[in-house]
Amino acid sequence: DVPLIGAVSRLTGQKGFxxxxxxxxxxxxxxxxxxxxxxxxxAEFENAFxxxxxxxxxxxxxxxDFDVTLAQHIYAGSDMFLMPSVFEPCGLSQMISMRYGTIPIVHEIGGLKDTVIPYNEITGEGTGFSFWGFNSTNLLATISRALDVYEDQPEEWQQLMSQGMDSDFSWAQPAKEYLSIYQSLL
Structure with missing residues (x-):
């Protein structure tokens, strides 16, 4: 009955800890x-946590610890997945969490911005929650917003989970686009 926020990462400043x-x-x-x-x-973050x-x-x-099996359990068993990276060229964890139906909370940067569609409370669109402006106040406000939806709007939360699980991060569509570009050059 209590929401669980998970994080699986290197404990470094680059990851926003x-x-x-x-x-x-x-x-x-x-x-x-x-x-x-x-x-x-x-060590600073290890000791702090x-x-x-x-x-x-x-x-x-x-x-x-580094534990791949436990990481999968955290991805799958959490309600939200925290990824407030300073920069993230691609990022896989947010995509893994969405596949399990775990809603990502990310800093809107790089690959995180490319793969997590911010929740829009008016249209219901989105696959997670994101914040712009890299600071702890914005992070906390975004976590609070996610918790509000989780607690007060369970149907919208379920829809967010489904939308995340339905996300397609395969090469199927980009490959078609590349093929179309190559064919146009012939």
Whole structure:
């Protein structure tokens, strides 16, 4: 009954973990949510997330490890997937999470912007939630917006999940477009 936010990543500044570190206390104090983080990286982040786990033992779990099987469980078992990268040329995690029906929350940059369609509350379109302006306040506001939809609009949430699962990231359409370009050159 409590939404679960998952993150599977290298624990580095490039992946935006300092934003999470800055606002996790506020998130835990204001929302009924659980967070699980899986990854290894900078000792500063590893220690910070271990401390958060100790501070919020019923709400936060930090697994400082590289575990492919557990990563798949987190992708599939979370309600939301957190990916606030500073830059992300492509990114696979957001696409994996959508395949499982887990809604991504991403910084609107690079491959994240290319693959996650921001939720539009008027039209119902979208496959996730994104924020522009790389700072912890914008991240927290976006997490709160996602939690509001999860808690107050379950039908829209289910639609978002379906739209994400229906996303096609295969080469089928781009290959047709490349073929059309090549044929036009002949």
């Amino acid at each position: 300092h934003l999470i570190e800055e606002k996790i206390h506020e998130l835990m104090a204001t929302r009924d949510v659980q967070i699980v983080i899986l990854g290894t990286g900078n 271990r401390n958060m786990e100790q501070m919020y033992p019923d709400k936060c779990r930090a697994i400082i």
